[in-house]
Amino acid sequence: MSLTKEYALKHHFGYDTFRPQQAEIIDTVLSGQDCLVLMPTGGGKSVCYQVPALLLNGLTVVISPLIALMKDQVEALRANGIEAAFLNSSISGSEQDSVQWKAKLGELKLLYISPERLFSGNTLDNLRQWNVRLFAVDEAHCISSWGHDFRPEYRHLTKLKTYFPDVPVIALTATADRVTRRDILKQLNAPAAITFEASFDRPNLSLTVLPGRKRTQQIESFLLKHPTQPGIIYCLSRKTTETVATLLQNRGYKAKFYHAGLPAPDRSKVQEEFLKDDIQIIVATIAFGMGIDKSNVRWVIHYNLPPNVESFYQEIGRAGRDGATADTLLFYSYQDIIMRQDMIIQSEQSEEQKELLHAKLNRMKQYAEADLCRRRILLSYFNEAVEQDCGNCDVCRNPRTRFDGTLIAQKALSAIARTRENVAMGMLIDILRGSRNRAILSHGYDQLPTFGVGKDLRGEEWAEYISQMLNSGVMDIAYDEAHAFKLNPTSRQILKGEKKLELVKFIPLAERKAREEELIPKEKPKQEIIRDALFEQLRLLRKQMADALNVPPYVIFSDQTLSEMAQKRPISEAQMKAVSGIGDEKYRRYGTAFVQEIVKFAKENTKPGTRVAKGMTYIQTYELYKSGFTLDDMAQQRGLATSTIVSHLVKLRDEGHEIELRPLISDKMYNEIIAAATELNYQPGEPLAPLFERLGERIEYGMIRLALAIRGGE
Incomplete structure (x- = not known):
C-alpha cells in the first residue's frame, strides 16, 4: 500500500x-x-x-x-x-x-x-x-x-x-x-x-482588555479562575517581571520570572520547569515564548501594552494551541502609550522605521481602546473580513454604553487652557478633583477657576475619560514636553459649545467583574464534575509518565486529547484511537496505561446500584464480564435488565473488546431462537415482538437480542 x-x-x-x-x-x-x-x-x-x-x-x-x-x-x-x-x-x-x-x-x-x-x-x-x-x-x-x-x-x-x-x-x-x-x-x-x-481566527481564545489600574489585584482575581492551569504574564521591563513573580510566589503560586538579563543556564532551567508543568506561571519579557511549543498554556496576560498587533497576536497565540478554550487579558493604560512612544523616539532606528513603529503602535492602541468586537478588529488587521461579532470578547459580553460627555470634556479642556497647556495626566486629574498636594500648591493651581470642578468623579473615572478624549482627537499630547496636553481646533469647538462629544460610560472594576461572573454557571452538572475529576487524574498520570521519560507532558498527550478522553472514557484500543490526537504510535506507547487509569477511576467513583455517568456503565459491565459472571449475575450485580447487559456487551464487542458472546447462551436456546427467526424471515432492525410471541413469550428479549447478535442479525 x-x-x-x-x-x-x-x-x-x-x-x-x-x-x-x-x-x-x-x-x-x-x-x-x-x-x-x-x-x-x-x-x-x-x-x-x-x-x-x-x-x-x-x-x-x-x-x-x-x-x-x-x-x-x-x-x-x-x-x-x-x-x-x-x-x-x-x-x-x-x-x-x-x-x-x-x-x-x-x-x-x-x-x-x-x-x-x-x-x-x-x-x-x-x-x-x-x-x-x-x-x-x-x-x-x-x-x-x-x-x-x-x-x-x-x-x-x-x-x-x-x-x-x-x-x-x-x-x-x-x-x-x-x-x-x-x-x-x-x-x-x-x-x-x-x-x-488560512483564517487567523482563534475562536477558542477569549479576548479581554482591562484598565491598567491595580493590576496585581486584578491578576490575583483572574488566577482564582485558573487555580492550577499554566499561563504566561508578559511585562515590558525586567524589573517588573521580578516584582510580579515575587508577589505571586508570596501568594503561594508556583511562579518564576524570565528575561534576557538572566544567565543562559538559569533561563533554560526556568523554561524547562515550565514546559514540564513543574511551575505554573512564567512572568517574562518578550525574550520568552517564541521557542515555546507548549500546547497546554491555558491563559496569557499582558501586563503592559505590546508594541504592535503582530507581537500581541503571536503572544496570545501561545495559549490554547491544543484547540481547547483559553483566556487572554490585556492591561491598558495611558502610561503604556507614553512608555512605548518614548522607546521609539529614543531608539536608534531610521526615521522611516520610527514612522512605521509609530503606525503599528497606533493600531495596537486602537485595538485596546475599541468599543466594538475586538476579534473583528484583530482579524481586520490581517486583512480578514468578519461579518458577525464573536461573542467571546469583553466588548461582546458587556456592550458599551455611550453618553453625552461634552460637559466633562469642557471641564478638562478648560483646565488645560488655564494651565497654559503645561500639565500631563496626573496633574490635570489633581486639579479637576481639587487635590491640595505640594505640586498643586507650588504652581498655584489651587487658585484656578477649574480647581475642584470635577470632584464628583473619582480619579480612575477621570483617567478613563481623559484617555478617551485623547484617543478621540479632542486634544493632543506633546511627548517631547513631558507629555503635556495641548489644545487643538477640535478642543476649541468643544469649549465653545460648537461640537458635542460622546464618551463610553466608565464601568468600575467590581461591577465589571460581577458582570463577567454572571456569565459563569454557578454549579456544574454532575457529569461535568465527574469529567473534570477524571481529567485531573489523567493529567496526573501524564505528568508522572512525562517525568519518567524526561519530556514535557504535552508531548505525551495534549490537554485537548485528555479532555476528550475524560469525556468519552475510552476503554478499548479502538475507542482510544478514535480520540483526536492518538495515532498508532501514541497508543502503542501510552494507550494501555490510560485505559487502565480510566477503568480504575470508574471503579473508585461509581457505587454499585447507583446511576453512573454515560460511558462508565459500560466499564462496569465489562469488568463483571472479565470476572466470569453469567448474564443473570451481571444483571443482578448491576441492577439492570438482562437485555441492557446484552446491549452493553454487543456494543463493547463491536468497539473492539475481546468478548465471546456465544458461551453466554445455551445451544438449545440459541438454536430455538434462530429457527424461529428463520421461519419469520426476521430482518435486522425489525421489531422483536413478533419473534417474542412466536417463541411463546418464554424467552426474554435480552436472550433473543443476544442470539441475533451472535448470528449477525442485529
Missing part, C-alpha cells in the same frame, strides 16, 4: 481529517512548488511540512531561529514514531556528529537547524549529499525588515535557491501583513510561490 497523506496524518498524528487548507498546501509541496503559508499560532503549520516529509523520499530541512522550539518539535515527532533530529549549539560535538551521520545515511526524515548553523562551516556542502527534498522556513517574517521580529541572519536565506534551485521551499509564519508577505517572497527568491492564507 502506497503511503497517503491521510494515512500519515492518522497513523502518526492521530487526526482523522486535515484542518482547512492543510491538504492543499501538502499537495502543493509534494508537487515541487514553493509556497508561503500564513496560519495562526496553533493553526497546524507544522503538519504542512511534517506530513510531506514523511511522504518524500529524502530529508526535509526545517530552518528555525528557535533552539528550544527545535527540541520540543523533535521530541514530539519522536513520540509519534518519526525519525527527527536537530543541529544547534545546545548539543555536544559528538552528538552533532551522530546527527550528521544519520542524515548522511538517510535515517532522518526531518532535520531542524538554525540559519546561523546552516550557513556556517561546510553545512551547505553536506546538505548537497544528504538528499534534501524540501526546505521549510519557520517564523518566515524574521526575513523581512518590515516584520515585527526582523533577524539579519535570516537574510542569508536568499542563497537557498542558488544552492538548491530544484528543491521546493515552504515559508511559514503566523504574523505578517501584506508588505511583509511580499518581502518574504522577494528575500527567498521565490516570486512565483503560491500563497495560502
Whole structure:
C-alpha cells in the first residue's frame, strides 16, 4: 500500500481529517512548488511540512531561529514514531556528529537547524549529499525588515535557491501583513510561490482588555479562575517581571520570572520547569515564548501594552494551541502609550522605521481602546473580513454604553487652557478633583477657576475619560514636553459649545467583574464534575509518565486529547484511537496505561446500584464480564435488565473488546431462537415482538437480542 497523506496524518498524528487548507498546501509541496503559508499560532503549520516529509523520499530541512522550539518539535515527532533530529549549539560535538551521520545515511526524515548553523562551516556542502527534498522556513517574517521580529541572519536565506534551485521551499509564519508577505517572497527568491492564507481566527481564545489600574489585584482575581492551569504574564521591563513573580510566589503560586538579563543556564532551567508543568506561571519579557511549543498554556496576560498587533497576536497565540478554550487579558493604560512612544523616539532606528513603529503602535492602541468586537478588529488587521461579532470578547459580553460627555470634556479642556497647556495626566486629574498636594500648591493651581470642578468623579473615572478624549482627537499630547496636553481646533469647538462629544460610560472594576461572573454557571452538572475529576487524574498520570521519560507532558498527550478522553472514557484500543490526537504510535506507547487509569477511576467513583455517568456503565459491565459472571449475575450485580447487559456487551464487542458472546447462551436456546427467526424471515432492525410471541413469550428479549447478535442479525 502506497503511503497517503491521510494515512500519515492518522497513523502518526492521530487526526482523522486535515484542518482547512492543510491538504492543499501538502499537495502543493509534494508537487515541487514553493509556497508561503500564513496560519495562526496553533493553526497546524507544522503538519504542512511534517506530513510531506514523511511522504518524500529524502530529508526535509526545517530552518528555525528557535533552539528550544527545535527540541520540543523533535521530541514530539519522536513520540509519534518519526525519525527527527536537530543541529544547534545546545548539543555536544559528538552528538552533532551522530546527527550528521544519520542524515548522511538517510535515517532522518526531518532535520531542524538554525540559519546561523546552516550557513556556517561546510553545512551547505553536506546538505548537497544528504538528499534534501524540501526546505521549510519557520517564523518566515524574521526575513523581512518590515516584520515585527526582523533577524539579519535570516537574510542569508536568499542563497537557498542558488544552492538548491530544484528543491521546493515552504515559508511559514503566523504574523505578517501584506508588505511583509511580499518581502518574504522577494528575500527567498521565490516570486512565483503560491500563497495560502488560512483564517487567523482563534475562536477558542477569549479576548479581554482591562484598565491598567491595580493590576496585581486584578491578576490575583483572574488566577482564582485558573487555580492550577499554566499561563504566561508578559511585562515590558525586567524589573517588573521580578516584582510580579515575587508577589505571586508570596501568594503561594508556583511562579518564576524570565528575561534576557538572566544567565543562559538559569533561563533554560526556568523554561524547562515550565514546559514540564513543574511551575505554573512564567512572568517574562518578550525574550520568552517564541521557542515555546507548549500546547497546554491555558491563559496569557499582558501586563503592559505590546508594541504592535503582530507581537500581541503571536503572544496570545501561545495559549490554547491544543484547540481547547483559553483566556487572554490585556492591561491598558495611558502610561503604556507614553512608555512605548518614548522607546521609539529614543531608539536608534531610521526615521522611516520610527514612522512605521509609530503606525503599528497606533493600531495596537486602537485595538485596546475599541468599543466594538475586538476579534473583528484583530482579524481586520490581517486583512480578514468578519461579518458577525464573536461573542467571546469583553466588548461582546458587556456592550458599551455611550453618553453625552461634552460637559466633562469642557471641564478638562478648560483646565488645560488655564494651565497654559503645561500639565500631563496626573496633574490635570489633581486639579479637576481639587487635590491640595505640594505640586498643586507650588504652581498655584489651587487658585484656578477649574480647581475642584470635577470632584464628583473619582480619579480612575477621570483617567478613563481623559484617555478617551485623547484617543478621540479632542486634544493632543506633546511627548517631547513631558507629555503635556495641548489644545487643538477640535478642543476649541468643544469649549465653545460648537461640537458635542460622546464618551463610553466608565464601568468600575467590581461591577465589571460581577458582570463577567454572571456569565459563569454557578454549579456544574454532575457529569461535568465527574469529567473534570477524571481529567485531573489523567493529567496526573501524564505528568508522572512525562517525568519518567524526561519530556514535557504535552508531548505525551495534549490537554485537548485528555479532555476528550475524560469525556468519552475510552476503554478499548479502538475507542482510544478514535480520540483526536492518538495515532498508532501514541497508543502503542501510552494507550494501555490510560485505559487502565480510566477503568480504575470508574471503579473508585461509581457505587454499585447507583446511576453512573454515560460511558462508565459500560466499564462496569465489562469488568463483571472479565470476572466470569453469567448474564443473570451481571444483571443482578448491576441492577439492570438482562437485555441492557446484552446491549452493553454487543456494543463493547463491536468497539473492539475481546468478548465471546456465544458461551453466554445455551445451544438449545440459541438454536430455538434462530429457527424461529428463520421461519419469520426476521430482518435486522425489525421489531422483536413478533419473534417474542412466536417463541411463546418464554424467552426474554435480552436472550433473543443476544442470539441475533451472535448470528449477525442485529
